[in-house]
Amino acid sequence: MTIFSWQFALGYLILAPFIGGFMTGLDRKISARMQGRVGPSLLQPFYDVSKLMQKETKIVNHLQQFMVSSFVIFVAFTGALFFFGGDLLLVFFSLTLAGIFYVLTASCANAPYSSLAAQRELLQMMAYEPMVLLAAIGFYLATGSFAVKDIAAADMSGIVMLPGFFLGFLFILAIKLRKSPFDLSTGQHAHQELVQGLNSDLSGFVMGLVEIAHWYENVFLFGVVGLFILNSHVWSIPVALVVCFLVYFLAILVDNVSARVKWKLLFTSAWIVTACTGVVNLLVVSLLHLAK
Amino acid sequence: MAKMSKSPWVLHYDAASCNGCDIEVLACLTPVYDAERFGVINTGDPKHADIFLITGGINEQCKDVVKQLYDQMPNPKVVVAVGICACSGGVFKETYNILGGADQVVPVDVYVPGCAARPESIIDGIVKAIGILDEKKAALKEGRLDEYEAAHCKKKQQEVEA
Numbered sequence: 517m518t519i520f521s522w523q524f525a526l527g528y529l530i531l532a533p534f535i536g537g538f539m540t541g542l543d544r545k546i547s548a549r550m551q552g553r554v555g556p557s558l559l560q561p562f563y564d565v566s567k568l569m570q571k572e573t574k575i576v577n578h579l580q581q582f583m584v585s586s587f588v589i590f591v592a593f594t595g596a597l598f599f600f601g602g603d604l605l606l607v608f609f610s611l612t613l614a615g616i617f618y619v620l621t622a623s624c625a626n627a628p629y630s631s632l633a634a635q636r637e638l639l640q641m642m643a644y645e646p647m648v649l650l651a652a653i654g655f656y657l658a659t660g661s662f663a664v665k666d667i668a669a670a671d672m673s674g675i676v677m678l679p680g681f682f683l684g685f686l687f688i689l690a691i692k693l694r695k696s697p698f699d700l701s702t703g704q705h706a707h708q709e710l711v712q713g714l715n716s717d718l719s720g721f722v723m724g725l726v727e728i729a730h731w732y733e734n735v736f737l738f739g740v741v742g743l744f745i746l747n748s749h750v751w752s753i754p755v756a757l758v759v760c761f762l763v764y765f766l767a768i769l770v771d772n773v774s775a776r777v778k779w780k781l782l783f784t785s786a787w788i789v790t791a792c793t794g795v796v797n798l799l800v801v802s803l804l805h806l807a808k
Numbered sequence: 809m810a811k812m813s814k815s816p817w818v819l820h821y822d823a824a825s826c827n828g829c830d831i832e833v834l835a836c837l838t839p840v841y842d843a844e845r846f847g848v849i850n851t852g853d854p855k856h857a858d859i860f861l862i863t864g865g866i867n868e869q870c871k872d873v874v875k876q877l878y879d880q881m882p883n884p885k886v887v888v889a890v891g892i893c894a895c896s897g898g899v900f901k902e903t904y905n906i907l908g909g910a911d912q913v914v915p916v917d918v919y920v921p922g923c924a925a926r927p928e929s930i931i932d933g934i935v936k937a938i939g940i941l942d943e944k945k946a947a948l949k950e951g952r953l954d955e956y957e958a959a960h961c962k963k964k965q966q967e968v969e970a
């Protein structure tokens with residue numbers, strides 16, 4: 517039994533912005549409760565984007581619109597391909613391409629804060645990319661296929677064979693979600709050292725599009741988390757949803773209790789964690805294959 | 809579409825303040841007052857801001873910065889002068905380097921008096937500003953934002969004279 521199909525992909529394209537926005541609202545509410553505040557309404561992210569869409573858009577460089585649109589399109593494509601059940605490698609490559617468009621959005625503004633943030637974003641990509649690729653390889657070793665459809669239809673959940681990959685992926689998830697301690701290039705919380713990082717020179721409609729792209733991205737990322745849990749049984753679907761929620765809660769908790777790290781620490785820790793979790797797990801799985 | 813007033817993002821700039829008002833501005837975001845309940849975010853980026861909070865008087869050095877920040881904010885935007893210094897220059901009015909209140913360089917929409925302005929009155933000022941934001945949005949939609957601002961300025965001047 518597999519839920520990955522073109523209907524699921526279409527559902528993602530239509531519903532992901534709503535689910536993603538709702539997740540962001542939940543994040544802000546839970547964060548506020550952790551800090552002893554009441555916090556904004558759950559719909560606040562939608563109010564924010566609706567306001568941004570209504571505001572004047574100050575364009576610094578006309579290339580920006582093109583780059584931001586490409587960012588949104590490729591993020592949506594990444595998710596759609598994933599939920600269609602496509603090739604995991606292609607999914608991750610298209611995610612990287614989307615990320616590069618986002619970097620270019622900032623660097624074409626030709627402004628000091630945006631440029632610095634663009635460099636930091638590239639650095640972050642360098643830090644998490646090995647783990648992302650390893651995850652794809654891990655899924656292949658565990659299930660014998662790169663296709664999301666087949667991975668989700670395996671008899672055994674991926675996490676049984678790939679616990680190390682799962683932990684490593686959780687670590688880089690904090691980078692991808694742009695949460696403390698890894699919100700170096702930009703973050704949802706105001707008062708960054710780099711003004712607003714990658715978003716410093718975006719305003720109005722363009723900024724609204726970036727927010728929507730992040731929502732698409734977040735839903736996709738939790739799709740990957742769920743893929744570790746899914747198997748051929750129907751009950752794995754609710755379990756996957758619960759795991760996704762717990763992981764999100766953990767990310768919010770870490771976000772609230774940690775301060776931003778320097779880029780060197782981000783880079784070395786990401787690679788060390790990748791080596792200790794992903795690579796070790798990879799070796800174990802390969803040895804098991806040899807022994808068979 | 810939701811009203812703009814549901815998500816007022818604030819840019820806070822300390823012109824030549826004694827820091828008294830700045831501490832009160834930040835106090836609005838603490839758990840006691842929790843301005844984020846109403847969607848208020850204290851952003852550091854003029855390009856994302858809707859409301860410009862200025863504390864302290866304007867001097868020769870910061871007048872260009874205030875002007876620059878104001879120009880970088882996308883329309884519609886509202887300026888709130890927080891504290892008596894930002895309103896008129898306050899106790900520093902007569903000093904040689906102070907030009908006066910924030911209205912010497914940018915059009916101010918809301919004046920929040922007090923030395924230091926209390927968080928309650930700052931939030932009150934922001935609520936007033938939010939109302940003006942919606943009015944300005946409507947004016948912008950009809951393409952008569954300049955007209956609105958001119959009329960608004962005149963009204964304020966009359967109030968001051970009275």
Ligand code: SF4
Nearest residue numbers: 826828891893923924
């Ligand atoms: S109004 Fe009072 S507290 Fe505020 S900046 Fe002026 S002197 Fe300081």
